[in-house]
Amino acid sequence: MAVEEVYLRPDDYELETLARNIGDLPFWSGLLKRERPTRVLEIGCGCGRLTLPLARLGAERGFSITGLEIEPAMLQRAREHARDESPATQRALRLTQGDARDLECAPRPRDGTAGAHPFDVILMPYGVAHHFISSDEQLSVWRGARRWLRAGGLLAVDVVAPDLERLARGLGARTPRRRDLEVSHSGRTLSRTIATRYCAASQVERLTFDYSIAEADGQRRDYRSAFAMRVYFPRELELLFHATGFSVERMLGSYAGEPYTAQAPLLLTLGRAI
Numbered sequence: 001m002a003v004e005e006v007y008l009r010p011d012d013y014e015l016e017t018l019a020r021n022i023g024d025l026p027f028w029s030g031l032l033k034r035e036r037p038t039r040v041l042e043i044g045c046g047c048g049r050l051t052l053p054l055a056r057l058g059a060e061r062g063f064s065i066t067g068l069e070i071e072p073a074m075l076q077r078a079r080e081h082a083r084d085e086s087p088a089t090q091r092a093l094r095l096t097q098g099d100a101r102d103l104e105c106a107p108r109p110r111d112g113t114a115g116a117h118p119f120d121v122i123l124m125p126y127g128v129a130h131h132f133i134s135s136d137e138q139l140s141v142w143r144g145a146r147r148w149l150r151a152g153g154l155l156a157v158d159v160v161a162p163d164l165e166r167l168a169r170g171l172g173a174r175t176p177r178r179r180d181l182e183v184s185h186s187g188r189t190l191s192r193t194i195a196t197r198y199c200a201a202s203q204v205e206r207l208t209f210d211y212s213i214a215e216a217d218g219q220r221r222d223y224r225s226a227f228a229m230r231v232y233f234p235r236e237l238e239l240l241f242h243a244t245g246f247s248v249e250r251m252l253g254s255y256a257g258e259p260y261t262a263q264a265p266l267l268l269t270l271g272r273a274i
């Protein structure tokens with residue numbers, strides 16, 4: 001899997017996410033309050049955008065959260081943020097480097113405290129699952145999640161809903177480039193253009209982002225970050241859960257908890273380990 005250039009530059013990733021006002025934290029906090037877990041795993045935790053506030057909640061409510069991340073630069077940034085947290089939050093937080101595709105065969109903890117299925121809830125928030133390109137990769141991650149969850153535990157996966165009009169615009173030929181983001185914070189400005197191309201046979205959309213960063217000291221950096229994104233269709237996602245030992249409890253279309261519909265921007269699936 002090629003590393004997206006922007007994941008090597010956590011300053012830029014954080015500036016980019018700041019601009020988006022994603023608004024997903026209340027959803028994930030509410031879910032964990034309802035589930036009352038002891039141990040939570042977040043796959044693809046990045047710089048800890050969600051992991052750190054969820055660890056604060058864990059410190060209050062008595063659960064720990066483990067952030068798993070493949071990219072060392074992103075994990076390093078999460079560790080830096082964690083240093084600013086209270087001792088109780090730090091105790092509720094684990095950050096570990098690893099590949100979610102290896103969970104299927106990774107050795108489970110042997111300390112005897114966690115048992116054979118150490119997690120009650122596994123989260124894959126904010127489109128992490130789009131990184132699993134082939135069906136084999138998807139199966140391996142879902143089976144891995146099932147292996148690490150106790151029976152009755154919850155796997156929650158949040159992907160962008162398929163937007164057929166958008167995909168059709170890039171069908172077979174790259175779309176014209178357009179500016180899709182401009183954000184400034186603390187004297188830094190990030191602007192970004194995007195072009196996309198969609199292959200209907202593989203269900204992979206290739207997004208090419210061109211970044212232009214104006215630093216506070218006036219320096220400018222331009223670079224390209226390419227992102228191959230596996231597109232998920234709702235019934236296919238349902239089958240993926242069923243094939244790997246989950247029942248599908250709910251399919252939501254927004255962080256407000258509305259059901260998934262054809263117009264929904266998100267496809268948020270909650271699966272219960274059987």
Ligand SMILES: C[S@@+](CC[C@H](N)C(=O)[O-])C[C@H]1O[C@@H](n2cnc3c(N)ncnc32)[C@H](O)[C@@H]1O
Pocket residue numbers: 007017043044045046047048049050068069070071074098099100101125126127128131
């Ligand atoms: C869209 S970002 C989301 C980061 C974070 N969860 C957030 O909400 O800001 C996706 C993250 O998943 C990580 N990732 C991609 N493939 C992965 C894999 N196979 N195993 C673990 N992490 C992965 C990326 O490095 C990146 O940090």
